[in-house]
Amino acid sequence: MNSIALPHPNYVEARRQHGQDDDPRGSVMRLDAVPFRLVSGAELPEVTVAYQTYGALNADKSNAVLICHALTLDQHVANPHPITGKEGWWESAVGPGRIIDTNRFYVICANVLGGCLGTTGPKEINPSTGREWGIDFPVITIGDMVRLQAAFLDQLGIPDLFCVIGGSMGGMQVLDWAARYPERVFSAIPVATTARHSAQNIAFHEVGRQAIMADPEWRGGSYYGGPGPKAGLSVARMAAHITYLSEAGLHAKFGRKLQNREALTFGFDADFQIESYLRHQGSTFVDRFDANSYLYITRAMDYFDLAADYGGLLANAFKGTKAQFCVASFTSDWLYPTAESRAIVHALNAVAAPVSFVEFETDKGHDAFLLDVPEFYDVLRGFIGAAAEKRGL
Amino acid sequence: MATREADIRARDVRVDLLEIGRMIEPGSRVLDIGCGDGDLLYHLVHDRRVDARGMELSREGVNACVARGLSVVQGDADRDLADYPTGAFDYAILSQTLQAMRDTRAGLEQMLRIGKRAIVSFPNFGHWRVRMQLLFRGRMPDTETLEYPWYNTPNIHLCTIRDFIELCDDLGITIEKFLAIDAGGQRSRRVHSTRRANLMAEQALFLLAFNGERDASGAPVYR
Numbered sequence: 001m002n003s004i005a006l007p008h009p010n011y012v013e014a015r016r017q018h019g020q021d022d023d024p025r026g027s028v029m030r031l032d033a034v035p036f037r038l039v040s041g042a043e044l045p046e047v048t049v050a051y052q053t054y055g056a057l058n059a060d061k062s063n064a065v066l067i068c069h070a071l072t073l074d075q076h077v078a079n080p081h082p083i084t085g086k087e088g089w090w091e092s093a094v095g096p097g098r099i100i101d102t103n104r105f106y107v108i109c110a111n112v113l114g115g116c117l118g119t120t121g122p123k124e125i126n127p128s129t130g131r132e133w134g135i136d137f138p139v140i141t142i143g144d145m146v147r148l149q150a151a152f153l154d155q156l157g158i159p160d161l162f163c164v165i166g167g168s169m170g171g172m173q174v175l176d177w178a179a180r181y182p183e184r185v186f187s188a189i190p191v192a193t194t195a196r197h198s199a200q201n202i203a204f205h206e207v208g209r210q211a212i213m214a215d216p217e218w219r220g221g222s223y224y225g226g227p228g229p230k231a232g233l234s235v236a237r238m239a240a241h242i243t244y245l246s247e248a249g250l251h252a253k254f255g256r257k258l259q260n261r262e263a264l265t266f267g268f269d270a271d272f273q274i275e276s277y278l279r280h281q282g283s284t285f286v287d288r289f290d291a292n293s294y295l296y297i298t299r300a301m302d303y304f305d306l307a308a309d310y311g312g313l314l315a316n317a318f319k320g321t322k323a324q325f326c327v328a329s330f331t332s333d334w335l336y337p338t339a340e341s342r343a344i345v346h347a348l349n350a351v352a353a354p355v356s357f358v359e360f361e362t363d364k365g366h367d368a369f370l371l372d373v374p375e376f377y378d379v380l381r382g383f384i385g386a387a388a389e390k391r392g393l
Numbered sequence: 394m395a396t397r398e399a400d401i402r403a404r405d406v407r408v409d410l411l412e413i414g415r416m417i418e419p420g421s422r423v424l425d426i427g428c429g430d431g432d433l434l435y436h437l438v439h440d441r442r443v444d445a446r447g448m449e450l451s452r453e454g455v456n457a458c459v460a461r462g463l464s465v466v467q468g469d470a471d472r473d474l475a476d477y478p479t480g481a482f483d484y485a486i487l488s489q490t491l492q493a494m495r496d497t498r499a500g501l502e503q504m505l506r507i508g509k510r511a512i513v514s515f516p517n518f519g520h521w522r523v524r525m526q527l528l529f530r531g532r533m534p535d536t537e538t539l540e541y542p543w544y545n546t547p548n549i550h551l552c553t554i555r556d557f558i559e560l561c562d563d564l565g566i567t568i569e570k571f572l573a574i575d576a577g578g579q580r581s582r583r584v585h586s587t588r589r590a591n592l593m594a595e596q597a598l599f600l601l602a603f604n605g606e607r608d609a610s611g612a613p614v615y616r
Contacts, residue, residue, distance in 0.1 A: 324464065326459065342476075345466055346476045349466070349476065349477055349478070349481065350477075350478050350481075352422065352481065354446065354464040355446075355464055355466060356455070356458070356459045356463075356464050356465050356466060357455075357465075357466040357467050357468075358452065358455050358456065358459065358467050359452070359467055360452070361452065375452070375456055378456055378460060379455075379456050379459045379460065381460070382456070382459045382460025382461065382462070383459050383460075383462075385460075385462070386459075386460075386461070386462025386463075387462075389462065390462070
């Protein structure tokens with residue numbers, strides 16, 4: 001652990017109330033099954049998984065819910081964030097009496113492989129050199145993230161999952177889980193996601209990566225101990241953030257409104273509120289995210305093409321699945337548009353998997369999967385409730 | 394069994410849905426096209442032990458179905474039936490939706506491609522009350538089964554029982570079973586011939602199959 005020095009007081013207090021220490025990583029597990037072999041063939045000699053759990057595992061071990069987080073999120077789903085102190089990224093849906101009811105389910109969320117909040121990634125120490133991995137860290141895939149989660153659950157003693165849920169990159173993991181471990185998934189909820197990263201999505205990621213690598217402070221990835229490529233990572237975040245919103249949403253929220261001024265300044269200051277907003281998004285992001293992690297995780301997403309792993313036919317990926325699926329998309333999401341969710345639904349139909357699919361009307365863009373869209377939450381509640389009943393929970 | 398019957402009565406399942414349920418063997422795979430709030434699906438899944446899924450255009454309908462634990466996909470039957478594999482279901486059901494499809498003929502063709510059988514119900518435009526209203530009032534019919542005014546009705550492809558039978562004949566579709574249904578959804582037991590039903594039945598319920606030539610993929614080759 002290097003760049004996270006002092007956890008936020010909100011986090012420390014929340015942990016203290018549960019009799020836990022103030023480690024910003026939450027709970028930490030060292031994987032026994034090492035070396036961990038990656039899809040690329042490379043091997044990780046040591047692997048640590050940082051994770052959070054909420055609720056209690058029942059005697060049958062049948063109530064485990066795995067939440068898969070998105071690109072820039074982490075394991076702090078339903079507790080204050082250790083760095084920002086803000087509430088957990090999905091606290092509106094996860095907690096006692098909420099949709100993912102922690103009185104009823106044992107909820108697990110682990111920082112992904114390559115992440116930067118405690119799970120092994122480029123900013124952790126390479127045991128063979130004693131220094132941070134940097135870009136010597138092997139390139140990882142969504143499949144590697146899922147395989148690590150499975151190995152981690154093995155070690156945790158959880159045989160199978162009542163539900164795997166996630167949006168965006170989390171949704172890719174959900175799909176990979178259902179394909180890779182059909183017997184371990186009872187229900188699957190891939191939200192605002194795709195089975196194959198599109199050329200447009202790869203293009204946006206490449207812009208972000210080039211911004212990071214063009215920053216002289218990136219130093220070929222060996223910036224630890226220095227200031228780091230803050231400007232580059234900030235630009236990457238700004239560009240990406242635009243893709244998470246919609247034109248209509250941006251217009252409604254910002255329009256051409258000026259930022260704390262009466263008139264244009266005829267300069268390159270943030271005259272417009274949207275500029276100020278994006279700059280803020282960029283500058284706060286660098287405090288909580290590692291630039292190299294951003295490179296690795298975006299790469300993993302770019303490489304994601306589930307059908308390619310199964311002979312080019314997406315339906316083949318889901319042969320043998322016993323899970324019931326609930327696929328959801330949002331009308332104004334142009335990053336993972338509804339057509340991509342429909343492609344998943346078609347593949348599931350082709351193998352006769354029980355699948356529900358709903359597209360929700362919203363102007364919130366891709367970000368809608370993180371927001372309290374009431375119809376979305378109604379459907380989640382209904383689907384999870386019915387699945388729990390079938391599971392006897 | 395007694396409790397299930399009591400449960401069906403308690404939920405007041407529409408009689409025409411019960412008739413559809415009786416046509417389907419337990420364990421069958423079924424797609425209910427235009428499943429609405431999922432009343433038929435719920436009946437099939439819970440009372441008849443059928444592996445049933447639905448397709449519904451309205452988001453409200455899909456939400457209601459998913460919240461009841463049913464597997465329903467939001468979709469437009471006119472567009473999305475083509476995405477289902479051939480022979481994916483034992484039965485494809487179109488309950489009171491035929492007349493609202495844009496391309497009724499293509500919809501019927503798709504149903505007997507993805508389903509080994511099809512079950513179709515629709516309001517009969519040949520019913521005597523409809524004829525009387527046109528004949529004596531000179532107005533578009535306003536009946537229990539046709540309750541929308543002409544200018545904003547979703548029922549854009551109305552037909553009589555004879556019209557429908559002729560379409561089936563044209564396509565080479567076999568009618569395996571026919572039931573005449575009254576406005577309340579009750580089976581009209583005295584009406585057996587389709588000829589008489591065309592005048593006397595407010596609604597019609599058909600069980601259809603395709604027994605003709607099929608292409609290499611197993612899809613029917615319609616006439």
